[in-house]
Amino acid sequence: MHLIPYPSGTVQLFNGICKLPDRITIKNEGFQDWSITAFLTRTGVQVGQSGFTVFLRRDDALPAEAYRLSIQPESITVTAQSERGVIWTLTTAVHLLRNGRLPCCEIEDRPRYPHRGVLLDCARHFFPVETVKRVVEGMSLVKLNVLHWHLSDDQGWRIESKRFPKLHEVSGAFYTQNEIQELVEYARNRGVEVVPELDMPGHTTGILAAYPAYSCTEKQVSLASTGGIYPTVLCPGKEETFHFLEELLDEIIPLFPGPRFHIGGDEAPKINWAVCPHCRARMQAEGLTELSDLQGYFTRRVQSILKKHGKQAICWNETLLAANAPEDVQIQYWTLQHRRAMEPFLRRGGQWIYSDMFELYLDYPYSMTSLKKVYHTIPHLGKAPCSQKDGLMGMECCIWTEHITDSKTLEQMLFPRAWAMAELCWSGTRSDRDFEERLSAMLSERLASAVHVAPKESWNPKGKSRRQESLAYYKNMNAGMSEDVRKQTVQSTNPNREFARSFMRKFFQVSDLPFLLGAMKKSKERI
């Protein structure tokens, strides 16, 4: 059976064929109507009087996303506990459909991990809402269920704001509130939760270019035109900053009905905080001695705004560097330099998402993170592999767009690598050959028409072409970055020895070393 993700439970094939007619009757035991919307769209089938019935049965004993699919000659029976369970059942049915026919069968299926996500960065470069929809469809077809939508950064702010219109006016390209609501509904119909991210207190040039009063220096800054880490960040010393954030979040949060909200917390330089009278006064008033704890204070204040709206906060793992970081945030782990702070968090039973940059950052080319490599990712902290019993909620691959400017490239970088992670998160890794066979079969059907997919010969580059592609990417990584930003980036990232070793080991091969050193030397000479 050609399915990705491969079902985790039993699969039984029977003799007999089910011909799906143009019109079906639905017998629904209380699921929301939108749970069949994607099925109708994908198959072109209509609901009406028909001898063919699709039964939607509720079984509250099943886990949230689990399902049973039973296909008989004259009916399809879906058994699930939630709307998402219904969506996944019918998604499986869609993949089994060939020329209007389905094989008679029974499938029992459920995911390993509840969080199976894709981070899409629409701040560094803006992508039209149609592209975001295509990505959501490409996710939903393999039962990925979280779109982490990165909507603000140093290069832009991407949400129409009626209270603070300068935000979207300064950035130029943005999503209207109507477009956002439309996208959220489109995603819901496909089983995908939209988790917006407003990154703060760092990566906030997009905000401060419009409202400089909320930085320490109040200096007018302009939007960043390259990647990197920028020193001008929100000032947690001023009470006005929190008034502004509260009003802003009061407007933005209701656009996203899901239970969670991402508030970033990564790569926040503290050089301005160290000399800002407001920040110093705040530290004194709160009895804080470390600048990192001032970020902890900031996180708590923003989290309390989210709590007022009943939202769960998610933060990047640097957030835990603050001794006073809140304990009840979910953590997205991406960078090993700061992994020690994960240990006490895990001991307290914290929940987290695995997004290690060396394995699941899909803005790196296939030569550095091949399809095979993604498919064999084992979540780990240091050398220790991790699983559900360590509070791990699942995995999320990330596509950052400093260097990605068009929709086709964006989709080809995501697919099929995101599909490999989808299977990992749902039922686990099988053999590479088995995976690629199913992938090729599915590509000749629905997947290829849903999104742009990288051509097969680029999935696992080898030999000279692998090295050339990797070195070209490496040389271009910091292209155009000013010397200030480059320095700030190195300082803030703190690329320690373990980082450097992993960078070499995970992205390159030993035989690349002389070429890599050559490239490093050349880039230093340019400085």
Ligand SMILES: [Zn+2]
């Ligand atoms: Zn300040």
